[in-house]
Amino acid sequence: MSDETPQPGPWPRPCIVVVGGFLASGKTTLILAAARLLQQRGVRCAVILNDQSNGLVDSRLATAEGFLAREVTGGCFCCRFSELMSSIEHLQTFRPEVIFAEPVGSCTDISATVLGPLLECFDRYRVAPFTVLVDPARAAALQAADADADMAFLFEKQLHEADLVCITKADIYPDAAAIPGVVAGTPGVSTRRLSARTGQGVQQWLDEILLGSQQAGRTTLEIDYARYAQAEAALAWLNLSCDLVPAVPLSPALIIGPLMDRLDTALTAAAIPIVHLKVFDRCASGWLKAAVCANGEEPRVEGDLDASPAGRHELVVNLRAKGDPELVRRSVEEQLTHIEGKVLDVHLECFSPAPPKPERRVARS
Ligand SMILES: Nc1nc2c(ncn2[C@@H]2O[C@H](COP(=O)(O)OP(=O)(O)OP(=O)(O)O)[C@@H](O)[C@H]2O)c(=O)[nH]1
Numbered sequence: 457m458s459d460e461t462p463q464p465g466p467w468p469r470p471c472i473v474v475v476g477g478f479l480a481s482g483k484t485t486l487i488l489a490a491a492r493l494l495q496q497r498g499v500r501c502a503v504i505l506n507d508q509s510n511g512l513v514d515s516r517l518a519t520a521e522g523f524l525a526r527e528v529t530g531g532c533f534c535c536r537f538s539e540l541m542s543s544i545e546h547l548q549t550f551r552p553e554v555i556f557a558e559p560v561g562s563c564t565d566i567s568a569t570v571l572g573p574l575l576e577c578f579d580r581y582r583v584a585p586f587t588v589l590v591d592p593a594r595a596a597a598l599q600a601a602d603a604d605a606d607m608a609f610l611f612e613k614q615l616h617e618a619d620l621v622c623i624t625k626a627d628i629y630p631d632a633a634a635i636p637g638v639v640a641g642t643p644g645v646s647t648r649r650l651s652a653r654t655g656q657g658v659q660q661w662l663d664e665i666l667l668g669s670q671q672a673g674r675t676t677l678e679i680d681y682a683r684y685a686q687a688e689a690a691l692a693w694l695n696l697s698c699d700l701v702p703a704v705p706l707s708p709a710l711i712i713g714p715l716m717d718r719l720d721t722a723l724t725a726a727a728i729p730i731v732h733l734k735v736f737d738r739c740a741s742g743w744l745k746a747a748v749c750a751n752g753e754e755p756r757v758e759g760d761l762d763a764s765p766a767g768r769h770e771l772v773v774n775l776r777a778k779g780d781p782e783l784v785r786r787s788v789e790e791q792l793t794h795i796e797g798k799v800l801d802v803h804l805e806c807f808s809p810a811p812p813k814p815e816r817r818v819a820r821s
């Protein structure tokens with residue numbers, strides 16, 4: 457980390473770092489990697505996760521990794537701005553110097569509806585430039601001629617309101633520019649490339665947003681909210697949490713592995729495109745998280761692959777897919793019946809996101 461990287465506080469005002477970007481672009485992974493780097497320097501961090509519903513894999517992951525995390529649920533930050541503010545206020549008890557906030561990955565107009573109102577609280581917080589993450593493979597897919605029009609709309613709107621664009625996953629896409637259709641961002645907006653997995657570029661990004669001179673919330677989108685609502689409603693949003701008591705004790709890997717395979721097979725058979733499928737399992741011996749960003753992908757796994765078998769598990773599934781929520785719900789419910797053992801205390805919600813209705817909108821020129 458550079459010599460200028462923030463040193464332990466007390467800072468006069470905590471810095472709110474909003475990290476946006478399309479579903480599965482790498483927001484949580486980057487936030488946790490950055491928080492880890494800062495905490496190694498003694499900088500106190502907290503994380504606020506956001507979702508349309510309850511039961512979040514991302515907050516389970518943040519907490520499992522030892523971070524102070526809070527959730528704003530039941531709608532995006534813009535529609536739940538008061539709750540975002542309450543969460544920030546609550547976190548003040550722990551005197552964090554940096555508070556990362558991850559909006560819902562299908563959400564846009566964040567600069568006007570979240571950064572704008574936050575910037576009005578300049579006496580209490582600093583607000584970092586709005587970083588929007590781009591997964592190069594998703595960018596290529598959503599800029600292709602046959603791209604899904606709703607997803608492409610959300611993706612492009614998100615990109616156009618960024619103060620700073622970061623192209624993620626540089627470890628697997630070392631030459632993202634070679635992928636057709638990868639954009640450089642809005643003219644005048646700087647673009648960085650990083651990998652939260654290897655750490656490449658993370659320190660430089662932190663230095664830029666925490667110490668740089670870039671203004672936050674520079675761009676106010678022009679956006680048709682009816683079109684925006686239609687695009688978000690094309691998604692099926694499923695959150696499932698339950699307790700599992702397998703017929704014989706199993707490790708998290710033996711719960712998650714077959715479940716991910718079955719979910720992928722079932723969704724593919726039902727012609728439902730996966731946008732992001734995340735599964736988290738925790739038991740007495742450890743935790744494991746696996747995720748795929750498309751049908752047929754090899755799951756990316758984090759956590760304790762070697763955790764020993766246990767007789768009781770907490771399971772959380774978050775699926776964002778393109779298609780009919782009822783079909784998605786049935787495909788997932790059906791897979792639960794294949795688990796040998798008891799599935800208890802099931803909370804399952806599956807819906808299309810409701811039209812966004814921001815509490816506040818502060819347009820800046
Ligand atoms: N190889 C590689 N994979 C990454 C990197 N960053 C994220 N990923 C993977 O990409 C997937 C999505 O990452 P997340 O951090 O969950 O993405 P997100 O934007 O928070 O997703 P949502 O919250 O669902 O919108 C996960 O499987 C990550 O492990 C990276 O730098 N390199």
Ligand SMILES: [Mg+2]
Pocket residue numbers: 483484485514558
């Ligand atoms: Mg996330």
